[in-house]
Amino acid sequence: MEETRRLADRFDLIEPVGGGSMGTVWRARDDNLERIVAVKELLLPHGQGEQKSDEAKNRALREARIAARLVHPHAITVFGVIDEQDRPWIIMEYLPSTSLADKLREGPMEADDVIRLSIQLCSALAAAHRAGIVHRDIKPGNVLLGDDGTVKITDFGISRAMGDVQLTATGEISGTPAFLAPEVARGEDATFASDVFSLGATLYTALEGGTPYGTAENPIALLYRASSGEITPPVKSGILTPLLTRLLDVRPDSRPTMTETERELRALAIGAPTTLVAEEPPPRGRKGVLIALIAGFLVLAVAAAIVVVVLTRGDGTPSDAAPPPSSQPQTGAPPSSAPVVPPQSVSSAPPSTPPSTPVSSSAPPPAAQTPGQALSAYYGLLPGNLEAAFGLLSDNFKRSRGQTLATYGNFWGRFQAVSVSNVTERGANSASATITYVRKGGGTESETATFVLVQQDGRYLIDSQR
Incomplete structure (x- = not known):
């Protein structure tokens, strides 16, 4: 050269x-x-x-x-x-x-x-x-x-x-x-x-x-x-x-x-949630503080009433629920690979059971008798009852996804409803289903997946998804 x-x-x-x-x-x-x-x-x-x-x-x-x-x-x-x-x-x-x-x-x-x-x-x-x-x-x-x-x-x-x-x-x-x-x-x-x-x-x-x-x-x-x-x-x-x-x-x-x-x-x-949430401007002056306090009491009162209704129904949580998908839905923007458990919209619950209202209680749902019921119960908790739903994921599942309650909540914060259909038992410990997600910004997306569940302390836990 x-x-x-x-x-x-x-x-x-x-x-x-x-x-x-x-x-x-x-x-x-x-x-x-x-x-x-x-x-x-x-x-x-x-x-x-x-x-x-x-x-x-x-x-x-x-x-x-x-x-x-x-x-x-x-x-x-x-x-x-x-x-x-x-x-x-x-x-x-x-x-x-x-x-x-x-x-x-x-x-x-x-x-x-x-x-x-x-x-x-x-x-x-x-x-x-x-x-x-x-x-x-x-x-x-x-x-x-x-x-x-x-x-x-x-x-x-x-x-x-x-x-x-x-x-x-x-x-x-x-x-x-x-x-x-x-x-x-x-x-x-x-x-x-x-x-x-x-x-x-x-x-x-x-x-x-x-x-x-x-x-x-x-x-x-x-x-x-x-x-x-x-x-x-x-x-x-x-x-x-x-x-x-x-x-x-x-x-x-x-x-x-x-x-x-x-x-x-x-x-x-910095360890912050990865979904940005708009901050509400702080109230100004005493009048603003008073309005904020009144609004807070009203929210608590409504939440308490909802909890009472749910606890007195006797039919537990919605039967439609499913675990976090690892593959991406087939249409729309992709959910995070975090345990994919989009918001709630119950399609398989009995006609007399209305869609679940987001409740902050972390109490686990009644024990399911089959993997299909467990899958439905899991998604029926979402997106309102994150702690209870997170408790239905096995330690192995959480470990394999690097999942924490914070990242889990961050993922589900993007959805307003989720529904489960075509639930099919695949043996003693697995079930497949079609999961449909409804985004807060509008639009839906669906995916079909098979879930493997394990029994622990008398409950089915979601252990893997394929």
């Missing part, structure tokens, strides 16, 4: 500091501004003709210019692009760093460290999305961990420009499909939602020590697996498991936005 030691009569290429299928990254000196920069030399596709090479070069220059619009403390800044020696060169900010891909060769990371890292990533990606910029290639290799603790994302749009993660004319795959959203693996255009999936796949890899799609010696097989969206459920991700499940939802419309993801990560970082 002797001919490239001096570039554009301005940049001295000092040494290569990275590279891959798309090209080589050089540490270089900008003589004009007297500073160290990174220069990415992009390799054009071979064996596809001059026209294809020109198209790739023009795309790379265009994508680099688009990326240059983003200036953010957690994104590598693009200073400029030049076309020299018949290939594109991208002049970028230089960050003394190692990539997340290199870091993960030492093994998976702890959830707290991944949360701190991902907050920085999300802040940059959310800003990019607000500016109309899709990254298209979020993966550990494009996440830089600075020597000073700074985290930055790099290579906006470059993979698409260079035809990365596509089948070549010879049937080979350039790049890896391990972090592709299913819709992109099927050939659709990358979107903000596909960036969200790729972020989820990156965080999954950092926590689990492997990619969501697993491994395959044949890259075609891995691409096929990616196109189906079938992932290996996370088992080591702790408090990040619910968020990861939402990020990796096969349905683009069901994934959170990058801004919502950043907000939830920041809440996790």
